[in-house]
Amino acid sequence: MKLELCGIRKTFGRLVANDDVDLTVEKGEIHCLLGENGAGKSTLMNVLFGLLRPDSGEIRLDGEPVRFANPGEAVRRGIGMVHQHFMLVPVFTVAENIVLGFEPTRALGWFNRKKANADIVRLSQEFGLDVSPDAIVEDLPVGVQQRVEILKALYRDARLLILDEPTSVLTPQETLALFAVMRSLATSGRSILFITHKLKEVLAVADRITVMRLGRVVGTTTPETADEKELASMMVGRSVELVVQKAPASPRATVLELRGLVVEDDRGLRVVDGVDLDVHAGEIVAIAGVQGNGQTELAEAIAGLRPIAAGTVRLDGRDLSSASPRDAIRAGIAHVPEDRQTDGLVLALSVADNLVLDIYDLAPFARHGSRDLATVKSNAGEKLADFDIRASDAEVPVATLSGGNQQKVILARELSRPIKLLLASQPTRGLDVGSIEYVHERIVAERDKGVAVLIISSELDEVLALGDRIAVMYRGRFTGFCDPSTGREQIGLMMAGVLDESAALAAGAAEGADPASSVTLSRGSVHP
Template structure:
């Protein structure tokens, strides 16, 4: 991106020699960061590299152990977010901080409400101010809509408007594209450009190289808490950025041999599943997934993918149809039965469905099988066995930090995902040894919010399960991922399969046409 709005004579942010320790753990180690007026500056690093910690220091949520912060040339002690806001800094967190039942306008003015008369809130002025702001920056939202009724992309716009309403000149966006559709990502990049045209400076915390190339002017790379380099994005390749981020060359292409599909593990016929509004989100849906293959499901978000996975894992009742695992009918069985019959699951939302965040890593590794004799006896947990098991998963799946007593909520997104994958792979191995039957691994959005190193790891894990004779169902909104990892690709549109293609014959245009409801290519 060629940005002529940067004023290199004005350093709006200077973070000098920032170090942050949590006990003996060094999250940030002597990091420098400089951002200029009108610039889009990406902060790139693996999950757990210390990106969010550094920005939480800039926003006053954490206090640095040592180091200095200068805003517009002035030394500032960021004691709390109010100091940051007073200095023109706004932050949009990865997990939005909105009051769901409130309207858009109510959320934006919360804590800074305009008043009239005897201190009554002037909602009419608030709505007018919000409309003015949204039009100025191309952040179109309905001020009267309830937050719980709008899309994730719209909620992000509300968070950005909230920061702008409070006078933000420097905007920090934490993993802003992690939960957005491709179209929403393009819209966000345009919004960022509109902001820099107005002289705002934007810091993006990310690990997505494609978006850095599309949106950022400069990029500071940190690895395991240490500063690596600051580069001009237009003069750097994605491969170079990836290598700096992970400390080695990253293979973007999934290395895998040709699939050798065998017997059918999952057979779904004429499945109908209704969503919360009682509309048929999955409508006469039929697929087969065989042992030794990865079947990818491609589709635009909201075409029944979530309801399909919920029905396959026992979380949502189907209205009609058939679901068979290894030729056994399991339609509308409960989640435990689905698990026991051979369905293992990497869920779409790792925090809500994959982990108990206040449990330790060790406790999370035995969520489904803590009653096994090796882990408990007469209802009493065998903590030594659970800890040994957790250590094996931590080592095998490279979970960081390596302390099994760490709570799941303290892990980065990538390491949370590694715990889930480690647990599910272990469950597959246990079930397969006990039943001598191939298992089905469902992976829904398995790399959402992960860095390139973690993505490479997840993809290798899925291929390994395929090569070990299990069936893998990959459900992803990332078309590149579906094309790269799958052996066959089924395209879903309005709850139906509109066509199935061999991954070797697939191209973006054909799949995109089918995803929009185009002709059958089966």
């Protein structure tokens, strides 16, 4: 199906979210929509999907002008959307999720499970989307859940598929599998609109690329004529350093020392399973791994937010194994939490209050239990300038800031007290290229000041760019330590748990390693 968006304009009050946007997706094309957060991509997709009504402009499907009052109408016209956060019922089976709302029925409205399963098997074979219709969704890995989402759209006969940041939850291998599916969908004549901010992926999979900035289309190009650097500067509007500039690390004394650390999750499962790690002053250790392999719990345990089942955490030789979050903060741990909006900020409070969230009761911000709001305010003024936080005023709720500026608020707060360890989980998740650059610079600057830095990231690019040493985590254990010159492919395999350090060494040295690793690869991609 061919999609044309002509002169779409959408304003919210004084703000122009989409300004005269033109976009054409040909039949059978994979079209990438690239832009920073706040560039207007989501607004445009919401207009297309019937969630918002444009102020002016026209949507045409196969040349025919259409108007959608709600997503239901868009679905009926063959538009399917796979959201970044899956819209699945976790306790339902794959089949139930896929047919939900469009269930095949027998007489008297009984659910015809047999037909549903058969339909799904047929669809999944047609496009190489391997799923089992009777599996319960919550038991499935994210990559498979995403396949279910795609099948859901195909079951509703989507001829234009919108994929919103689909790769953010996938391993490199799963991403490649997704790209293969996208190509087979395109070959079958379906059009794909792929929204992302990851430049490598755009170049790998797109037929054409449209870049948006500040609500406008900056330009349309193809992977053949553009490179990463060019795309990045189109997105940001200035030239961007894609490589983090840093001198070699000069590690000094051990700051953080983990020995035999065991941590359980909320259900009492061992998610960190006997981990040893040293982080030295003046070095960045980056932990790579697919989400959900224990990294979150590991970070929480170090920050005192989660009790330790066994083992020790030491900071500068001091035992913090049973420390409270406050103890950890006072001991000199700066923590940039993974979910900044839930754990890092109080969105309804002002920027100024958020900047003192963990030191609000200490001098000079308080005396004898009474807050000194003037100092809080002047502190905020300084931090806004120092960290280049774009806010109209320090008194506005932090919720009104963009993701990048919110993250800068957290960094500004955590880095403005004396610290020994900087613990940052997914420090640039969801941030735009410009903010990523800034956050990375700040992290490297802390390292150069002699702070020990521990980064946890599921973005391989970030791990490779920042880490002086890299640890790969899989199912609660470190499957390997390596340096950043290690190949992406090999780290990817370790992230999928199909290759541990010893195997990696063996693969380098021994003969016959190739067939072995390819076998494990295919096994890993089916049961990650």
